[in-house]
Amino acid sequence: MSVNQVNRVLLVVAAAALLVACGKKEEAASGAASMPVVKIGHVGPVSGAIAHLGKDNEYGARMAIDELNAAGVTIDGKQVKLELMAEDDGADPKQGTAVAQKLADAKVVGVIGHLNSGTTIPASKIYSDAGIPQISPSATNPKYTRQGYKTTFRVVADDVHLGSTLGKYAVGTLKAKNVAVIDDRTAYGQGVAEEFTKAAEAAGAKIVAKEFTTDKATDFNAILTSIKGKKPDVVFFGGMDAVGGPMLKQMKSLGITAKFMGGDGICTAELLKLAGDAIGSEQVFCAEAGGVEGEGKAGMDKFRADFKAKFNVDVQLYSPYVYDATKVMVAAMVKANSSDPAKYLPVLAATADYKGVTGPIAFDEKGDIKNGALTLFTYKGGKREQLAVIR
Structure with a gap:
């Protein structure tokens, strides 16, 4: 066989290999494209004076979504892709209701947020009207869960x-x-x-x-x-x-x-x-x-270390609660075999034994966390120091 013939054979083999590789990539891309997408909203102030807290919250949601997607989430026999729609409310009630409507129009299946009570409360009516479950990781004003809405939940103790x-x-x-x-x-x-x-x-x-x-x-x-x-x-x-x-x-x-x-x-x-x-x-x-003690400290310490490794910043305040809220919401979808808010909402409301990094999560009839903890702190030697966990 001449050198030219050898070269032609090699080119044909290489071309065939390339076609196979492209076919596999297209197949994988097609598989990813055909995977149902489940959109979950997150809202917090990622601009303004408390943007550091809003970003902390958003990171908590992203961490949960990334972990869930990596592990694989199957709802009603089909693997789904979770997608986070993150919005900025600037800690402003008017902006908060505007982004709430935006998320409702985008047909998100649930919302984690808002951070502030002042934005969470007015936004909650929009989510309620749309039938979208909402879990706040940080709004503590009692009014939030006392408006008679079936869609409002929180994972922290109230004011x-x-x-x-x-x-x-x-x-x-x-x-x-x-x-x-x-x-x-x-x-x-x-x-x-x-x-x-x-x-x-x-x-x-x-x-x-x-x-x-x-x-x-x-x-x-x-x-x-x-x-x-x-x-x-x-x-x-x-x-x-x-x-x-x-x-x-x-x-x-x-x-x-x-x-x-x-x-x-x-x-x-x-x-x-x-x-x-x-x-x-x-x-x-x-x-x-919120607060953890005893065996729960190990889980929280791991969360903080993983958070720092992923985002190169320390946990500020609420991100562990956002993380848990996101996972609780998805767990309800999996258990209900549906991401349809009308179908998984009753399952979410009945959450009674979820073990999160922030502690056990169960909701009462208003959507408040049962037996919510508080942690007392002081500042000493340039550090925040825990005094006690109170339930």
């Missing part, structure tokens, strides 16, 4: 539990007699401040000042100067870390030595950066809605 626990702690453990309360006028901030106030007064404290600011404010000198003259033992702030950090700095500059308390909105790693040295040591006390 009644959160605020009252902090109020009792302020008086019983921190021995506060005089307390000043500030809120940011949002649904979350007002809600948690009101519950804190009730509990602190019931425990014997005197509320010496009630002030308010906004969730976008940066100057608190007027209200803090007024508060300083009333000599509070504790200043409670209902709001988020983006406002709480600068407020702590201004408290220090004015010489206010009162303990600073707040809910899960300030209970973040970011507060250390936002407050700087004004955070002090055992000067700030806060509670996070």
Whole structure:
């Protein structure tokens, strides 16, 4: 056989191999294309002052979706591809309802979100009208699950539990007699401040000042100067870390030595950066809605390590709850043999024994988590330090 003939044979073999490879790729692509897509929405503020919390939430959802797709999800005998539709509500109620309508129009089968109570509550009507199940990983205002909607769920304890626990702690453990309360006028901030106030007064404290600011404010000198003259033992702030950090700095500059308390909105790693040295040591006390203890710590530690390895950032606050909420929703679809909201919604509502990284998940008749935990924290030595898990 001549050299030219050999070359021609080699070319024919190579061409045949290429056609086979292309055929396999086309077959794989065709298989992927024919796989049913199940769209799940996620909404949080990935722009604005608390974008770090919104992105944390989104990462939690993406981590759950990626893991589920990698493991393979079969619904009614068919493997499906889960797809996350992530939207930004900017922590603004109007923007929140706009993106809620966008997700409803896109026929998502469920929504994880929103982050803030102020966006979660108005958006919940749109999801309810569309029959779309909604699980909030972080909205704590009691009103959210008390509107009579069958589509609303949450995987964290509400403000009644959160605020009252902090109020009792302020008086019983921190021995506060005089307390000043500030809120940011949002649904979350007002809600948690009101519950804190009730509990602190019931425990014997005197509320010496009630002030308010906004969730976008940066100057608190007027209200803090007024508060300083009333000599509070504790200043409670209902709001988020983006406002709480600068407020702590201004408290220090004015010489206010009162303990600073707040809910899960300030209970973040970011507060250390936002407050700087004004955070002090055992000067700030806060509670996070949720918490694990005992054997559950190993699962949470693994989640945090996997999260850091995947996104190269530490967990901020709510991402483990988003992760669990996403997996609980998909588990209900699998159990119901359907991603049709009307068919899997009753199964989701009946969730009673799901074991998540944040602990056991079961819903009551309103959609609230049963036996929800709270974790108390303080800041010490430049780190957030856990004090106790309370149920």
